[in-house]
Amino acid sequence: MSKFGFIERQTKGFINIDPLQTGGKLSEEAKKALVEWGDGYSVCDFCAGRLEEIKTPPIHDFIEALPDFLGCDIARITNGAREAKFAVMHALSKPNAWVVIDGNAHYTSYIAAERAGLNVAEVPNTGYPEFKIEPDRYAEVIEETKRKGDVVLAVLTYPDGNYGNLPNARHIAKICHDYDVPLLLNCAYAVGRMPVKMKEIGADFIVGSGHKSMASAGPIGVLGMREEYAGQLLRRSEKYKNKEVEFLGCTARGVTIMTLIASFPYVVERIKQWDKEVEKARWFSEKMEELGIVQLGDKPHNHDLMFFESERLYEISKKAKKGRYFLYRELKKRKIHGIKPGLTKHFKLSTYMVPKEQLEVVLNAFGEILEKYS
Amino acid sequence: MSKFGFIERQTKGFINIDPLQTGGKLSEEAKKALVEWGDGYSVCDFCAGRLEEIKTPPIHDFIEALPDFLGCDIARITNGAREAKFAVMHALSKPNAWVVIDGNAHYTSYIAAERAGLNVAEVPNTGYPEFKIEPDRYAEVIEETKRKGDVVLAVLTYPDGNYGNLPNARHIAKICHDYDVPLLLNCAYAVGRMPVKMKEIGADFIVGSGHKSMASAGPIGVLGMREEYAGQLLRRSEKYKNKEVEFLGCTARGVTIMTLIASFPYVVERIKQWDKEVEKARWFSEKMEELGIVQLGDKPHNHDLMFFESERLYEISKKAKKGRYFLYRELKKRKIHGIKPGLTKHFKLSTYMVPKEQLEVVLNAFGEILEKYS
Incomplete structure (x- = not known):
């Protein structure tokens, strides 16, 4: 029992370049919300039966404000991006049907499809060194797959979580619609970091992650959709007429939604700084390349999440103690957190919201390490 | 935008008798954990790919400790009790199959079944004034239902969330097994409040709620099972061999699990005081009856959640301003929170962990209100 109770976090005071974590650091407002709304079902103080309709705190207003932010018609809160993808796939699923997924997709897109009983067809990337998803390959894969069965959904990871690549989503949306296939954008690394609007891209669903990119405690996600899918996605229970089946009534019924709401004004402001974040990422990428560490994926890069390759670090690892x-x-040792233990040849990191001075510390660290072992 | 950001909770300083909330108030340790682990994917600092295997913080150890606490073979963390029920039903579901559910079940048991594509057969309660679930009715309903199709699961709400009734769960488990039907105990109002062990009862699954009864921030739940169901429930992805499909890889991947862990030693201790909680509930019920407010459900009562009926308050409501x-x-006005706005004739409340002095304030309030309007 002594192992449990309060536990200290060991990465306090570290420079954090973990792609999973740079966009989920709480805003000051969210830190206050945590304490205020920490108790179990705190948001249910004045609930009349539906999370979406809670007026105090203003959950209703927040869910009404989300479509403008996401560029969609209707929004819902989920327990995370993966749970949002599963809700869509489960609602659209049919026996023997297929979902077409980009080859850079997060593992949860596959697993959501598996859980929803859908077969998966993959749109391959272009391979080393750019790993791009080319729009025309969607046409090929949808066409092939349609011969095997219904294609009920296509998924595009925008950007993907390995290379941080941003494919031509508009073009992909157009192709999907030419084949009457709705497109879901997995924007777990976009919504809350960069400007992105579902309908400007032409997609049908958009998924975001509160804990990954919206400065919120987790797990929590957002799901935006076109109105024409509300009938399937927001289906009400036969017995409990005010409860939505795909969301099991209520989803993020606690402190997670309060931190999401607390950070919302902050998030809306920070995405306006996206150009600067991209500029900083490109600067970091260049500096890494000067050290002989090569950035793969889109180049010049368009996102803070970057994938690097280093033959030198790999060679060192073969002989190092x-x-x-x-x-x-x-x-x-240098208080830098975020590159997975054991990786040397290939690793990813994120520069999002990491001050340039801290990134300089990271660059110097790589320089020192390379020198030390050479 | 000014509506969002940090929002104050309006029930601070109130005596809280809301059944949804009395068991979910954070322990002091959990309050500290909130602040420490608030950032998005904070628990993933040292993750190697599976939530259940995270050593730092000791999530692995916690999940290993849960079966002893729940009296089961294997445990998992879910995004809540409803999500746990859905996972079980979804894993066991077959076309045209049925689930047998007690007539006092929480609405989410029905909705989980609907979402999983299962038909629902209901075991009726005995009606007014006790609303008991009688074990033999399970036999009748299972027998009838088996004529229509496979019965893949039975559910018992233990206790239910309306009357706080505790049926003879052992007897029900035995009956279910006589018909080869596994039994799931929905213990959202039991696990973390009172001693309850799945295998002592003879059930096959047990579900608990962190935010409802384990002094945790939410949403989060626990799911316990017998080993023989692990094959179905813990099925791994075909493509990602270390990921469990029914849990979409990871579930409570954030601060919610850290508050659950923080409160765990506290919860283990507090359930030892259950007899005193029952005694206090019975005392409260007696005092309410002295005011002419009648307690329905099990009597004498065995749980802190109680349902009351008051003809007098109802009569007053017809004429009151x-x-x-x-x-x-x-x-x-008296800073008492937890009885739903608009209810007078029938309402529920909980005395759990509410100090006797505060319950005296509540009793005095009812006395004063009845007197004022008489």
Whole structure:
């Protein structure tokens, strides 16, 4: 029992470049909301039966404000991006049907499809070194797949979580619609970081992650949709007429939605700084390349999430005392967190909201490490 | 935008007798955990790919400790009790199959079944004034239902969320097994409040709610099962061999699990005081009856959640200035929170962890209100 109770977080005071974490750091407002709304069912103080209709706190107003932010017709709160994808796939699923997914998709897109009983067809990327998703390949894969069965949905990861690539989503949406296939954008790394509007792109669903990119405690996600899919997605229970089946009545019924709401004004402001974030990412990428660490994926890069390749670090790992953990240990010593233990040849990181001075510390660290072991 | 940001909670400083909320108030340890682990994907600092295997913080150890607490073989964390019920039903579902549910079930048991494509057969309660679920009725309903199709699961709400009734769960488990039907106990109002062990009862699944009864921020739930169901429930993805499909890989991947862990030692201790909680509930019920407010359901009562009936308050509501909202307003004036606005004839409340002095304030309030309007 002594192992449980309050536990300290070990990465406090570290420079954090973990792609999973840079967009989910709480705003000051969200930190206050945590404490205020921490108790279990705190948001249910004045609930009349539907999360979406809670007036105090203003959950209703927030859910009404989301479509403008997401560029969609109707929005819902989910327990995360993966749960949003599953809700869509489950609602659209039919026996023997298919979903077409980009080859850079997050693993949860596959698993949501598996859980929803859908077969998966994959749109391959272009391979090394750019790993791009080309719109025309969607046409090919949809066409092939339609011969095997109904294609009920296409998914595009925008950007993907490995390379941070931003494909031509408009073109992909157009192709999907030419084949009468609705398109879901998985924007877990976009919504809350950069400007993105579902209908400007021409998609039918958009999914975002509160804990990944909206400065919120988790798990929580947002789901936007076109009105024409509301009948399927927002189907009400036969017995409980005010409850939506795909959301099991209520989803993020606690502190997670209050931190999402608390950070919302902050998030709306920070996406206006996106150009600067891209500029900073490109600067970081260049500096890494000067050290001989090559950035893969879109180039010049358009997102803070970047994938790097280093033959030199890999060579060092073969001889270093701690083996492939040497890089992790060297970075830890310098209070830099976020590159997975054991990785040396290929690793990803994020520069999002990390001050340039801190990124300079990271660059110097890589420089020192390379020098130390050469 | 000014509506969002940090929002104050309006029930601070109130005596809280809301059944949804009395068991979900954070422990001191959990309040500290909130602040420490508030950032989005904070628990993923040292994750190697599976929530259940995270060593730092000790999520792995916690999930290993849960079966002993729940009296089951294997446990998992879910995004809530309803999500746990859905996972079980979805994993066991077959076309045209049925689930047998007690007539006092929470609405989410029905909706989980609807979402999982299962038909629902209901075991009726005995009606006014006790609304009991009698074990033998399970036999009747299972027998009838088996003529229509496979019965893949039975559900018992233990206790239910309306009357706080605790049926003879052991007897019901035995009956279900006589018909080869596994039994799921929905213990959202039991696990974390009172001692309850799945295998002592003889059930096959047990579901608990962190935010409802385990002093945790939400949404979060626990699911316990017998090993023989692990194959279905913990099925791994075909493509991602370390990810469990029914849990979409990871569930409560954030601060919610850290508050659950923080409160765990506190919860383990507090359930030892259950007898005193029952005694206090019975005392409260007696005092309410002295005021002419009748407690329905099990009597003497065995749980802190109680349902009351008052003809007098109902009569007053017909003539009072604020109509049926008079009771809510009178209680609010006295800083008592938890009885739904608009209810007078029938309402529920919970005495769980509410100090006797505060319950005396509540009793005095009812006395004063009855006197004022008589």
